[in-house]
Amino acid sequence: MSATIKDVAKLAGVAVSTVSYALNNSTKISEETKRKVLRAAEELCFRPSGAARNLKKRKSETIGLFLNDLGGPFYSQVIEGVQEVVASNGYNLIVCSTYGGENSSAHRFLREQFVDGAIIMGTAISDSLILQVASESFPIVVLDRALRGDYVHNVLITNEQGAYDAVSHLIKLGRSKIEFLSGPTVAFDNSLRFDGYKRALMEHNLPIPNKISMFGRFVEAGGYQAVKLMIASKQLPDAIFAANDEMAIGAIRALHESGIRVPEDVAIVGFDNINISPIIRPALTTISHSKYEMGAIATQLVFNARKHENEIILPTQLVVRQSCGYKDGLQETDYDAIVASILHVGGRKQN
Amino acid sequence: MSATIKDVAKLAGVAVSTVSYALNNSTKISEETKRKVLRAAEELCFRPSGAARNLKKRKSETIGLFLNDLGGPFYSQVIEGVQEVVASNGYNLIVCSTYGGENSSAHRFLREQFVDGAIIMGTAISDSLILQVASESFPIVVLDRALRGDYVHNVLITNEQGAYDAVSHLIKLGRSKIEFLSGPTVAFDNSLRFDGYKRALMEHNLPIPNKISMFGRFVEAGGYQAVKLMIASKQLPDAIFAANDEMAIGAIRALHESGIRVPEDVAIVGFDNINISPIIRPALTTISHSKYEMGAIATQLVFNARKHENEIILPTQLVVRQSCGYKDGLQETDYDAIVASILHVGGRKQN
DNA sequence: TTGAAAGCGCTAACAT
């Protein structure tokens, strides 16, 4: 058993309250007593119990960031933004996975009031749970859906407009049979991107397919499988707008495997501009947005928690690379910038 | 104020212990009472206080993983290995950054007994702190240094042999003036890699430079700057063995900027086989090791904590790519595998 | 400036 504050008090010959004050740098303790306490604490290897302190103070000074996949290519910049703002507020950050359903760490922490606020990205946490647990003492910011409720805030991106820009780009390059490579239809991001896709087709007087023929999860294998199926059905479009970059990369893999050229035969645009998108071949044309800002702003919102819901929408931007056949090749200078950005030289990452 | 177990007891008309038992699925509670309690809890939106439970039970069923850089390219596979084993033991995992010195979240969690065990990777946590806090009730596994002490275990890799293999490879390809691009000299990994480098030179009767001329931190910019300096001094070697891949990539960037060809003029080998190493151009020849295993084994060690120190050493393997001029080009099939591995299709990642 | 004591919300031993 490790020493408690009581043991320290006994050894130092003072009351427990005195030890508490001394250890927390209260001004009302004399220098001499403080030294005495510190020496006793040192001698006993005293380590305060966070659980006891949290219980008493009814807060943990910790913010939780809950993600689907801790190691995923998408999140690292978001995490940095969050980390920086949390630290500058003198708080702790814990990152944990939402993987595992009801028994995931994320669910447990959310339910058990372990953290004083949460940033959630990942559909594994249900809307109803979020609305249930959000409160004045527990603000929540959600990054991947529009969820309205007291003490629930949103940071979103211009999904619809981004998708519109992506598809318009394809149309400008002369493509006319453009398929949407869809993520899960329940995903909020996905449906807005689908809306933007339809609007672009409509405004350019192109027929809107009455059903999406390609589905998948938001992962590389999802894009791969969907496109494999499409190839088997021999109904290839001349362009694909993928709901995210991972799927786009899977699509490229599937096309390559069948000897179909990208962009010559089929052009591809993705969404998100993840770190390897500039590096794959052909480098992926995509819709970029600032993930660092997203994390930083979300965290600000947690600290400035107000009851009334707040919705912040960040802009997106088309990044033209090779997968639509616009540029001829990857320049060395581009290449260096890309590698640097992945390894995030220096402090804050660029988008 | 949110409801406590007392409120639930009152509403349900039972004792607090009954509520506690009911909520924890004790068998000694009748079905009817249980239902009554559950209904009352629901009605009050009761959420148990983790802090109170942890205080009482004197454990949190949580393992902490402490890393230098949450978003870094190196860690994602380690995290997966840890995550999987932690979850399979029914525990929670929190990942947090060691960034910020004494006031970092990692330091606070380590000191305040928030977690029941820790896996540490990153020099920001001092040896003395680790030795101080490690105990039977708080085992620690360290991944990047050999640290001996009770309840402190190590998972390491064959750093020296890996470096030896890397440098021997360069020598076999006919290179003779081989520089070591060093990371921080205080880093344990770095010094072992330096040892392996020297042994390879010695065994092949090549002169060992009496000082390292290139230093840097373990980041891309460190490699870049060191090589820039070396170029300025006009003392170029015909090969560079970098202490890690990030530095190797920085070295390549610096060489490219000066029009020096890799591998024709200068061959490069790295260490770690991070996810973008196969993708940069030229694809990086490097020393690979299994990061997933590292995380998984480390976590096993936390759960099987025994007093006597345990040291596990994982093997490394040379992966030949383009940066030493061995292979002529990147094959399409390689390329697909690479992209898949970065996006980690499916569950467990390959090395 | 220091001490005594109440209690944060829960678990679990013990009593019924």
Next chain:
DNA sequence: ATGTTAGCGCTTTCAA
């Protein structure tokens, strides 16, 4: 099967 109660280790009010 359910109730009573004593703490877990700390902070903080109040008294001295």
